[in-house]
Amino acid sequence: MTINANETTTESNVPGLKGTTYAKLQAWVDEVAALTQPKDVYWVDGSEAEIKRLQGELVEKGVLKPLDESKFPNSFAAFSDPADVARVEERTFICSEKKEDAGFTNNWMDPSEMHAKLDGLFKGAMRGRTMYVIPFVMGHLDADEPKFGVEITDSAYVVASMRIMARIGSDVLKKIEETEAFFVPALHSVGAPLEDGQEDVVWPCNEDKWIVHFPEERSIYSYGSGYGGNALLGKKCYALRIASVMARDEGWLAEHMLILKLTSPEKKSYHIAAAFPSACGKTNLALLDPTVEGWTAETLGDDINWMRFGKDGALYGVNPEAGLFGVAPGTGWSTNPNAMRGIAKGNTIFTNVALTDDGGVWWEGMTDEVPAHLTDWQGNDWTPESGRPAAHPNSRFCTPIDQIDMLSDDYYEPNGVKIDAILFGGRRKTTIPLVTEARDWKGGIFMGATLSSETTAAAAGATGVVRRDPMAMLPFIGYDAGDYLQHWLDTSAGHDPEKLPKIFLVNWFRRDRDGGFAWPGFGENSRVLKWALERIEGKADGVETPIGVVPTFESMDLTGLDTTREQFEDAVKFDDAEWAEELKGIQEWFARFGDSLPEEMSQELTRLEERLAK
Numbered sequence: 001m002t003i004n005a006n007e008t009t010t011e012s013n014v015p016g017l018k019g020t021t022y023a024k025l026q027a028w029v030d031e032v033a034a035l036t037q038p039k040d041v042y043w044v045d046g047s048e049a050e051i052k053r054l055q056g057e058l059v060e061k062g063v064l065k066p067l068d069e070s071k072f073p074n075s076f077a078a079f080s081d082p083a084d085v086a087r088v089e090e091r092t093f094i095c096s097e098k099k100e101d102a103g104f105t106n107n108w109m110d111p112s113e114m115h116a117k118l119d120g121l122f123k124g125a126m127r128g129r130t131m132y133v134i135p136f137v138m139g140h141l142d143a144d145e146p147k148f149g150v151e152i153t154d155s156a157y158v159v160a161s162m163r164i165m166a167r168i169g170s171d172v173l174k175k176i177e178e179t180e181a182f183f184v185p186a187l188h189s190v191g192a193p194l195e196d197g198q199e200d201v202v203w204p205c206n207e208d209k210w211i212v213h214f215p216e217e218r219s220i221y222s223y224g225s226g227y228g229g230n231a232l233l234g235k236k237c238y239a240l241r242i243a244s245v246m247a248r249d250e251g252w253l254a255e256h257m258l259i260l261k262l263t264s265p266e267k268k269s270y271h272i273a274a275a276f277p278s279a280c281g282k283t284n285l286a287l288l289d290p291t292v293e294g295w296t297a298e299t300l301g302d303d304i305n306w307m308r309f310g311k312d313g314a315l316y317g318v319n320p321e322a323g324l325f326g327v328a329p330g331t332g333w334s335t336n337p338n339a340m341r342g343i344a345k346g347n348t349i350f351t352n353v354a355l356t357d358d359g360g361v362w363w364e365g366m367t368d369e370v371p372a373h374l375t376d377w378q379g380n381d382w383t384p385e386s387g388r389p390a391a392h393p394n395s396r397f398c399t400p401i402d403q404i405d406m407l408s409d410d411y412y413e414p415n416g417v418k419i420d421a422i423l424f425g426g427r428r429k430t431t432i433p434l435v436t437e438a439r440d441w442k443g444g445i446f447m448g449a450t451l452s453s454e455t456t457a458a459a460a461g462a463t464g465v466v467r468r469d470p471m472a473m474l475p476f477i478g479y480d481a482g483d484y485l486q487h488w489l490d491t492s493a494g495h496d497p498e499k500l501p502k503i504f505l506v507n508w509f510r511r512d513r514d515g516g517f518a519w520p521g522f523g524e525n526s527r528v529l530k531w532a533l534e535r536i537e538g539k540a541d542g543v544e545t546p547i548g549v550v551p552t553f554e555s556m557d558l559t560g561l562d563t564t565r566e567q568f569e570d571a572v573k574f575d576d577a578e579w580a581e582e583l584k585g586i587q588e589w590f591a592r593f594g595d596s597l598p599e600e601m602s603q604e605l606t607r608l609e610e611r612l613a614k
């Protein structure tokens with residue numbers, strides 16, 4: 001077996017690294033190679049020459065379809081197996097030493113039993129394939145304590161995607177070596193070994209899927225899927241599940257949040273973090289085009305926010321990712337022009353979108369006009385009469401974040417930005433008003449703890465079912481959910497309440513009496529953010545309800561919108577009957593925590609019960 005796939009070539013600019021001087025890493029790579037038996041091992045250097053070569057190979061194999069250069073330069077479309085289109089929560093495990101440390105929200109298996117299981121699955125799993133070694137860092141390489149990882153994968157599509165989503169390659173490896181740093185070992189295989197002479201398929205994967213985390217070991221194993229959050233292990237697996245455990249142990253917060261900077265007409269800037277479940281509007285809000293007069297927005301992150309308290313007592317957040325892995329459907333020139341402009345610059349991998357006849361891509365909501373003919377994500381002819389979506393509902397674009405024109409310079413700040421407000425939000429047709437201000441910090445944590453949302457296509461399983469999703473972290477908390485809530489309370493305890501971010505609950509998805517969206521959403525959400533920031537400044541009115549303060553018709557800047565008082569009421573109303581139902585849902589939810597529910601959360605529930613009973 002050669003150490004580098006192309007070691008024997010004589011070109012001077014041969015891409016790839018020649019292994020590592022760091023014995024601990026080399027030993028792990030050797031051990032994995034011995035187990036998985038790849039045809040060769042390739043160390044990813046992250047260079048331009050390397051990615052060009054990989055893209056060429058992927059195009060030749062039909063894994064990537066190049067798009068028309070004049071429309072989407074250096075961009076490609078990939079099409080997954082129809083059974084490998086989203087995260088698989090049922091197949092995701094937290095294998096803590098003790099079952100109770102995984103909590104009731106996670107699947108658990110005894111770590112030694114799981115290791116035995118994984119050894120069996122990974123044995124020979126990479127036969128006939130190249131094993132790629134990707135050194136990566138989540139967050140900045142010059143952060144105080146850079147968070148390193150090394151992903152081993154047998155998928156070149158994963159390499160190409162990781163190169164967009166994280167900082168990878170030779171600089172990272174050099175720093176790991178120099179500092180003999182701790183790194184999270186993250187092993188991925190599509191689980192489709194090739195026997196001698198066996199032809200590969202375009203999207204190899206395995207029916208049997210395992211997404212496994214060992215929190216104490218800080219290690220990740222992913223088997224059987226090539227898709228997004230299952231396979232790009234720096235993202236959900238590391239930056240949320242493993243990082244949430246690191247954060248618990250080290251006193252910080254790893255959250256499923258966007259970060260947005262907003263500047264008022266008076267040139268005062270604020271940073272807003274917002275936690276919404278998958279496919280509930282993070283990327284769209286992160287790329288907000290404000291419609292409200294005089295306000296400007298800049299992006300810092302669209303999915304993950306690592307937060308720490310600074311010496312000054314304020315909370316600082318940083319986006320550890322380098323790309324966007326955004327939901328394509330609904331992202332369009334009218335709803336999200338900032339995303340569209342970024343994508344149009346190219347260097348993008350699209351997965352499971354539809355193809356236009358002239359070498360472009362299309363998905364539902366991209367343009368108002370629907371093309372007369374497309375090739376759908378499964379390769380079939382498609383016309384508007386086909387009666388099925390052309391793009392998969394969870395189709396995605398994977399684009400470097402620095403292509404976003406509105407990217408804030410603060411994105412490059414290794415220790416992050418001061419967070420002024422936190423929004424928790426979900427997708428609810430009823431019950432949850434457009435925006436509600438929490439009474440105080442603990443009331444806000446309660447809002448996050450009881451957050452609920454209808455399920456979406458971002459995860460396999462039924463969609464449209466209301467479920468509780470604490471801080472939008474239900475599928476991503478790497479330990480016990482009650483301990484996670486307690487950690488939010490503990491890390492913030494003792495801090496000056498004046499310095500803590502103000503918390504709001506939002507819902508862009510409420511329906512009006514006619515069944516349509518009660519609020520126009522997207523860029524118009526800037527009006528809601530303006531109201532929230534004016535509440536912080538003590539400048540906007542609101543009405544007290546049992547759940548918190550909601551805006552009055554007069555307090556919300558609706559200039560230029562034709563929203564009537566009646567429509568606005570539909571969006572913001574607090575409804576007794578809906579809340580009688582909601583309370584039951586919250587009580588049932590909290591009952592599931594058993595002893596691990598923080599005392600302060602049951603106190604908050606009692607207070608809510610009292611206010612609702614009045």
Ligand SMILES: Nc1nc2c(ncn2[C@@H]2O[C@H](COP(=O)(O)OP(=O)(O)OP(=O)(O)O)[C@@H](O)[C@H]2O)c(=O)[nH]1
Pocket residue numbers: 276277278279280281282283284285302303325326327329330331335458508509517520521522525
């Ligand atoms: N009605 C309405 N739909 C929205 C709004 N914001 C986002 N959406 C739609 O919600 C879907 C998901 O939005 P995203 O912004 O991609 O969600 P996300 O939270 O980033 O999703 P993940 O990347 O899976 O974590 C898209 O189809 C959007 O068009 C809004 O304000 N109103």
Ligand SMILES: O=C([O-])CC(=O)C(=O)O
Pocket residue numbers: 086087227228229230235236277278279303325458459
């Ligand atoms: O993880 C993925 O595949 C995509 C994503 O961002 C999410 O589902 O939240």
Ligand SMILES: [Mn+2]
Pocket residue numbers: 279282283302303325326327
């Ligand atoms: Mn997103």
